[in-house]
Amino acid sequence: MPVLSTWMVRAALLSLGFGFALGAWMLTAKAIPFDPTYRRLLAPHIEVLLFGWLLQLAVGVALWILPRFEKPPKYGRIRLAWTGFFLLNTGIACVVIGSYVGGPSHPLALAGHVFELAAVLLLAIFLWPRVKPFMG
Amino acid sequence: MPRLSRMFIKAGMLYLVAAFTLSFWVVARAPLGLPGWLSAFQPVLAHLFVVGWITQLIIGIAWWMFPKITKDNPRGDVRFAWIIFALLNIGLLLRLAAEPLVTLYPDAPLGWALIASAICQLLAGWGVVILLWPRVKER
Numbered sequence: 001m002p003v004l005s006t007w008m009v010r011a012a013l014l015s016l017g018f019g020f021a022l023g024a025w026m027l028t029a030k031a032i033p034f035d036p037t038y039r040r041l042l043a044p045h046i047e048v049l050l051f052g053w054l055l056q057l058a059v060g061v062a063l064w065i066l067p068r069f070e071k072p073p074k075y076g077r078i079r080l081a082w083t084g085f086f087l088l089n090t091g092i093a094c095v096v097i098g099s100y101v102g103g104p105s106h107p108l109a110l111a112g113h114v115f116e117l118a119a120v121l122l123l124a125i126f127l128w129p130r131v132k133p134f135m136g
Numbered sequence: 137m138p139r140l141s142r143m144f145i146k147a148g149m150l151y152l153v154a155a156f157t158l159s160f161w162v163v164a165r166a167p168l169g170l171p172g173w174l175s176a177f178q179p180v181l182a183h184l185f186v187v188g189w190i191t192q193l194i195i196g197i198a199w200w201m202f203p204k205i206t207k208d209n210p211r212g213d214v215r216f217a218w219i220i221f222a223l224l225n226i227g228l229l230l231r232l233a234a235e236p237l238v239t240l241y242p243d244a245p246l247g248w249a250l251i252a253s254a255i256c257q258l259l260a261g262w263g264v265v266i267l268l269w270p271r272v273k274e275r
Contacts, residue, residue, distance in 0.1 A: 001203055001274055009272045013265045016191075020261030024254035027231070030238070031247030031254075054190060 001064045004081055008060025011089060015052025019045055043099040051116065052092050059084075059123050066130040076130055084122035091115030137200050140217050144196025147225060151188025155181060176236035187257070188228055195220075195264055202271035212267055220263040227256030 001009075022045040029038035063081060068074040075081075094112025101108070159181050165174045199217060204210035211217075234249035 001272065003274060006272050006274060010269065013268060013272070017262045017265045020258050024258035027250050027254040027257075030235075031250035049186065054186075054194075057194060 002075055002078075004075075004078060004085060005060045005064040008056050008063065008085055011085075012053050012057035012060060015048050015056065015092075019049035019053055022048065040100055043104060044096040047092060047095050047099070051088070055120075056088065059127070062127055062130075066127065067132055067134045068130070077126055080122045080126040084119045084126065087115045087122065088119035091117075091119055138211065140214065140221065141196040141200040143221060144192045144199065147221075148189045148192035148196065151184050151192065151228075155184035155189060158184065173236070173240055176239040179239075180232050180235050183228065183231065187224070192224065195268075198268055198271070202268060203273055203275050205270050212270060216263065217267055220260050220267060223256045223263065224260035227253045227260060230256065 022041050025035070026038045026041050026045065029035040063075065069076065091112045091114070094115060095109045096112075098106035098109030098112055103109070158177055161170065161174050162177055162181065164170065165172070199211060205212055230249050230253035234246050234253060237244060238246050238250060
């Protein structure tokens with residue numbers, strides 16, 4: 001597993017744990033009304049699990065598993081992917097904080113979506129040429 | 137494929153079928169004139185898909201295919217992994233049963249089931265993190 005894959009998969013695992021913690025908090029607050037604002041956690045919960053966990057895990061594993069190039073660099077333009085990784089996690093953090101503090105239209109949440117868009121563009125550009133026959 | 141992976145993946149497929157079946161009835165409720173209580177299953181549907189199906193499928197495949205820890209201990213603590221499987225499914229099934237009932241009968245003393253479900257799923261989620269963390273490494 002390449003180094004960046006280990007970072008992405010570990011970040012995905014941490015997102016899984018964090019996302020489940022948010023979900024557990026909301027479910028408990030539904031049972032015992034100790035936090036009347038628990039619904040504000042719904043958007044961060046979805047964001048962390050959908051993009052932090054599922055998307056990041058898929059990209060991390062794809063980076064590892066997809067056919068490599070015969071000549072170096074065998075994984076492709078890895079700097080693009082590292083930049084995508086940092087942008088994705090910065091974006092997720094911005095969306096989580098922004099949407100918790102001020103809802104989905106909060107400037108921080110909007111900035112987070114821009115970071116995420118840039119991240120998925122870079123990751124798609126990085127992975128695109130790796131989608132090929134094994135000996136191609 | 138290890139037995140635990142098969143269990144995770146097959147459980148995932150059962151949840152997928154259950155989620156599609158349930159979502160059909162929820163969507164068809166109004167046009168077919170079915171009872172209103174069916175819409176109480178709405179919040180559970182997403183969790184059947186995302187936790188029941190996708191997450192269990194991922195855990196099952198990861199347990200099978202992620203790099204081995206050592207030759208003597210290739211996948212980590214199998215008993216711990218089975219406990220995670222049990223916790224995740226107990227938590228999800230408790231939620232499937234309790235959440236619609238809490239929505240329909242808010243005064244019914246069913247809060248304990250939601251709390252138990254939350255604890256089971258939280259422990260399972262962090263259990264997965266602990267279980268798979270040492271398997272995420274360079275080969």
